[in-house]
Amino acid sequence: xxxxxxxxxxxxxxxxxxxxxxxAYVTWFERKVLARFQDRLGPTRTGPAGxxxxxxxxxxxLGKEDLVPAAADKWVFLFAPVVTFMTAxxxxxxxxxGDTATIFGQEVNLFPADLNVGALFILAAGGAGVYGxxxxxxxxxxxYSLLGALRSAAQVISYELILGFSLVGIFIMTGTLSxxxxxxxxxxxxxxxxxxxxxxxxxxxPLAFVLFMIGAVAETNRAPFDLPEAESELVAxxxxxxxGFRFSLYFLGEYVSMIVVSLFATxxxxxxxxxPGAEEYxxxxxxxxxxxxxxxxxxxxxxxxxxxxxRFDQLMGLAWKVLLPLALLNILVTxxxxxxxxxxxx
Amino acid sequence: MPWDLIFFFTLAAICxxxxxxxxxxxxxxxxxxxxxxxxxxxxxxFVLLGSEFxxxxxxxxxxxxxxxLLLFVLMLVDPEKLPAFYTARPLQRYVSALIGxxxxxxxxxxxxxxxxxxxxxxxxxxxxxxxxxNVQAIGIVVFTDYVLALEIASLVLTVGVVxxxxxxxxxxxxxxxxxxxxTISLGHARGSDNMLGAGPRFETPIATSGQPVRxxxxxxxxxxxxxxxxxxxxxEISR
Numbered sequence: 001x002x003x004x005x006x007x008x009x010x011x012x013x014x015x016x017x018x019x020x021x022x023x024a025y026v027t028w029f030e031r032k033v034l035a036r037f038q039d040r041l042g043p044t045r046t047g048p049a050g051x052x053x054x055x056x057x058x059x060x061x062l063g064k065e066d067l068v069p070a071a072a073d074k075w076v077f078l079f080a081p082v083v084t085f086m087t088a089x090x091x092x093x094x095x096x097x098g099d100t101a102t103i104f105g106q107e108v109n110l111f112p113a114d115l116n117v118g119a120l121f122i123l124a125a126g127g128a129g130v131y132g133x134x135x136x137x138x139x140x141x142x143x144y145s146l147l148g149a150l151r152s153a154a155q156v157i158s159y160e161l162i163l164g165f166s167l168v169g170i171f172i173m174t175g176t177l178s179x180x181x182x183x184x185x186x187x188x189x190x191x192x193x194x195x196x197x198x199x200x201x202x203x204x205x206p207l208a209f210v211l212f213m214i215g216a217v218a219e220t221n222r223a224p225f226d227l228p229e230a231e232s233e234l235v236a237x238x239x240x241x242x243x244g245f246r247f248s249l250y251f252l253g254e255y256v257s258m259i260v261v262s263l264f265a266t267x268x269x270x271x272x273x274x275x276p277g278a279e280e281y282x283x284x285x286x287x288x289x290x291x292x293x294x295x296x297x298x299x300x301x302x303x304x305x306x307x308x309x310x311r312f313d314q315l316m317g318l319a320w321k322v323l324l325p326l327a328l329l330n331i332l333v334t335x336x337x338x339x340x341x342x343x344x345x346x
Numbered sequence: 347m348p349w350d351l352i353f354f355f356t357l358a359a360i361c362x363x364x365x366x367x368x369x370x371x372x373x374x375x376x377x378x379x380x381x382x383x384x385x386x387x388x389x390x391x392f393v394l395l396g397s398e399f400x401x402x403x404x405x406x407x408x409x410x411x412x413x414x415l416l417l418f419v420l421m422l423v424d425p426e427k428l429p430a431f432y433t434a435r436p437l438q439r440y441v442s443a444l445i446g447x448x449x450x451x452x453x454x455x456x457x458x459x460x461x462x463x464x465x466x467x468x469x470x471x472x473x474x475x476x477x478x479x480n481v482q483a484i485g486i487v488v489f490t491d492y493v494l495a496l497e498i499a500s501l502v503l504t505v506g507v508v509x510x511x512x513x514x515x516x517x518x519x520x521x522x523x524x525x526x527x528x529t530i531s532l533g534h535a536r537g538s539d540n541m542l543g544a545g546p547r548f549e550t551p552i553a554t555s556g557q558p559v560r561x562x563x564x565x566x567x568x569x570x571x572x573x574x575x576x577x578x579x580x581x582e583i584s585r
Contacts, residue, residue: 076379116479117402124405130413131382138375138420146420153417157410164406177399177481 003109012093012112019092023255024054029294030301037305064244071141072241080139081242081249084132088256091125094118095263096180097289098273101282110282111180118179119171122264123164126219129257130156133221133228136250137238148237151312152228155218158319159225163215165327166208169334170201170268179267186271187279202269207330209269211323213299216261218319220254223304227312262296263289354394361387378416382409396471399481 028043028050035042043050068074098110115121130152137149171177174185188199202209218225229237239250266272270292273285310318364384371377385408392401474483488496 115398117398117481120402124402127406127409153413
C-alpha cells in the first residue's frame with residue numbers, strides 16, 4: 001500500500017495527461033458517432049478519419065480573441081471557467097484504475113488516492129463545479145447567460161440529490177465509501193445455483209443504476225438535460241459571452257466531467273477493472289475499464305442523437321415526483337435486505 | 347517547519363481573509379463567493395485534522411446552501427439600489443459586539459478545556475480506528491447517542507419543506523396574482539390572433555412601478571396559465 005511519494009505523483013501525472021488527451025478525442029468520438037447517427041461522415045479532412053481534428057480545434061480556439069464584455073464583472077468572469085474545468089479534473093483523483101501492481105519490480109498503486117470518502121468526494125467536486133456555471137452566467141451581464149445559470153442551479157440542486165441517493169444502496173451493501181473497496185468487492189464472484197456471475201452492482205442494484213445514469217446526464221448538462229445552454233431559446237446559455245480559450249475551458253470541462261462520470265459509473269456498477277484475466281494482468285484490467293468507459297460515452301452520444309430536450313417543468317417534475325421517490329424506495333428495500341442478511345429481522 | 351503547520355497556517359489565513367471579505371464586499375454576489383472560499387478553507391482544516399468525512403460534508407452541504415443564498419441574492423437584490431455601506435443602528439452595533447465577544451470566549455473555553463487541561467474526549471484516534479474509520483465513528487455516534495437530536499433536526503427540515511411547498515403551490519400563486527390583477531401572461535390564447543388589430547391599448551401592461559396594474563378592458567383574452575401545460579390548451583381557461 002505505502003509507496004514513495006514520487007510514484008504517486010508519477011501515476012497522477014500520467015492519469016492527468018491521459019484524461020486531457022482522452023477529452024480531446026471524446027470530442028472527435030462524439031462528432032464521428034453523431035455524424036453516423038445523422039447519416040453523415042463527420043470530420044474527414046484533418047488526418048486519417050479526421051483524427052487530427054481535436055488538434056486543429058485546439059489551435060483555432062487558442063488563437064481567438066479573449067473577449068470580456070464591458071458590463072461584465074471582470075474577475076469573476078475570468079475566474080469562472082477555471083472553476084468548472086478544475087473541479088471536473090480534481091474528481092478523477094479518487095478513481096481507482098486497478099489495485100496494486102508490480103511494474104519493473106516496483107509496487108505501484110494504480111489509484112492516485114484511496115480516500116475513505118471517495119464517492120462523496122466526487123459528488124462534492126460536482127457540486128462545486130456548478131459555481132463555474134452560475135458565476136460565469138451571472139458575471140457575463142447578459143440575460144440569456146443569467147437564465148442559463150439559474151436553470152443550471154435549479155437543475156443541479158435537484159439532480160445531485162438523485163445522484164447521491166442512488167448510491168446509498170451501494171454504500172449499504174458494501175459498508176464503505178472508498179471507491180477502491182467498492183471496486184474490489186465487485187471483483188468477487190457470486191454463485192447463484194449453477195451460475196457463476198461477477199458481483200457487479202448493476203445486477204443487485206439495477207434501479208440505482210438507472211437513477212444514477214439519469215442523474216449523471218443531468219449533472220453533466222448533456223442532452224436531453226442541456227437546458228442551461230439550450231441554443232434554441234438562450235443563444236448559448238451561460239457561455240454566450242465567452243470566447244476563445246475561456247469558452248474551450250467550459251467546453252472541455254463538460255467533456256472531462258463526462259469521462260469522470262463514466263469512470264465513476266464503471267467503478268460503482270460495472271466492477272471497474274474487473275473482467276476475464278484482469279486479476280493476473282493489470283494491463284488487461286485497464287483495457288476492460290477503457291471498454292466500459294467507451295460504452296458509457298457512446299451512451300451519452302446516443303442520448304444526444306435520439307432524445308429532444310426536456311421542457312423545464314418536465315425536468316423538475318421528473319426529478320422530484322418520479323426519481324426521488326424511486327431512489328428512496330431503493331434505499332428502503334436495500335436496507336431491508338441488508339437487515340435480513342444480517343439476521344436482524346425474521 | 348513541518349508541512350502540516352505550513353498547510354494549517356495557509357488555510358487559516360485563507361479562511362480569515364475570505365471571512366473578512368464576506369463582510370466588507372460591496373457586491374453581495376462577491377460576498378457569497380468569498381463565503382464559499384471560506385468554507386473550502388475550513389474543509390481543508392478538517393482534512394488536516396484527519397476527518398475527511400466532515401471535510402467532504404462541509405463542501406457538499408455548504409456549497410449547496412451558499413448556491414441557494416446566491417440565487418436569492420440574484421433574484422431579490424437590486425445591486426444598483428444597495429445602500430452605501432450598511433452601518434447598523436447603535437443598539438445593533440453594541441449587541442453584535444457583545445455577541446461576538448461571547449462567541450470568542452466560548453471558543454477559547456472549548457480550546458482550553460481540550461488542550462490546556464488535557465481533557466480529551468472518548469474519540470481518540472485509536473478509538474476511531476478501532477471502529478473502522480471516521481465515517482463509521484460518526485455514524486455510530488450520530489445514530490446512537492445523538493439520535494434524538496438527529497430526529498428533531500430532520501423533523502424541522504421536513505416542516506420547512508412542507509411549508510415551502512404549501513406557500514409555493516401554483517394554485518395559491520395564481521389566486522394571489524388574480525387578486526392584484528398582475529397576471530402571468532404567457533401571450534394570447536390560440537385563435538385570438540385577429541384581436542391583434544386592437545392596438546397597444548389592449549396589450550397587457552407591464553408593471554414598472556410598485557403600484558398594482560389593471561388589465562385594460564378589451565376584447566382580447568388574457569391568459570392565466572398556471573403551468574406551461576395549461577397554456578397549450580389555453581383557450582379553455584381564459585377569462
